[in-house]
Amino acid sequence: MSAGELVFHEKQRLELCAIHALNNVLQERVFTKETADDICKRLAPQCVVNPHRSMLGTGNYDVNVIMAALQSRDLAAVWWDKRRTVDSLHIAKVQGFILNVPSRVSLGPVFFPVRRRHWLAVRQVHGQFYNLDSKLKSPACIGGDAQLRIFLGEQLSQDVAEMLLVVRRDVEEDGSWLNPDTHAANGADGTA
Known part of the structure; x- marks a missing residue:
């Protein structure tokens, strides 16, 4: 069995990419559609139409749901x-990455000329980093640091890409997710 086969990888279902990325x-498997919907209700208890998910109830959760979910796990x-270079990352202090990137819309093998936002995860497992995008058939090994x-x-070079x-x-x-060299050169908060 290869290392890739030992990597947990949820595949895309509905608009649940935020849950899959988490x-x-x-x-x-910690989070489900039900736990994400509960977080949405806690974030906007008085709203008839919840602003943190799709009106259709199919998912499409926003960053607030991701942040609240991680906080529930003491993360x-x-x-x-993005004005910083990724060289300033202290990778050993980061447990993983969640990116929000543009994604092509498809219906089976047919792709439409429309782009939507998509959450994906990157994580180190067994000494290698993996792209754990739920739209992939299996985890894609990225390699080392x-x-x-x-x-x-490359992901962040896209105009609308964001990273958590x-x-x-x-x-x-303590801000130790920044490289110690960058931290010292730029000041305690890592800004120039």
């Missing part, structure tokens, strides 16, 4: 400022 980055989501930086740089770092709360609080 479970894939955690490497276990944090740190928004990555250098290959990860190239992959993330999944870190422990103490790592979020």
Whole structure:
């Protein structure tokens, strides 16, 4: 059995890519549509039409749901400022990555000239980083740190791509997700 076969990987269903990205980055099935819907209700208890998910009830959860879900696991989501280079990441302090990227819309083998937003996860498993995009048939091995930086740089080069770092709360609080060299050069908060 190869390392790729030992990697937890949920595949795309409905518009549940946020749930799949969460479970894939955690490497276990923790969240379901029901738990995500409960988070939506907690985030907007008075709303008839919840702003954190699709009106059709098929998913399409926003970043607030992802952040609240991670907080329930004593983790944090740190928004990555794309003005920084991925070389300033202290990869060893990051548990995983959740990216929001443009995605082609298809119906079976037919692709439409429309792009939607899609959540995907990247995580290190057995010493290798994997693209755990729920739209992939299986996990795609990215490689080590250098290959990860190239992959993330390519993803973030898209105008509308965004990235969240999944870190422990103490790592979020002390900012140690930034490379120590970058941290010292730019000041305590990592800004120039």
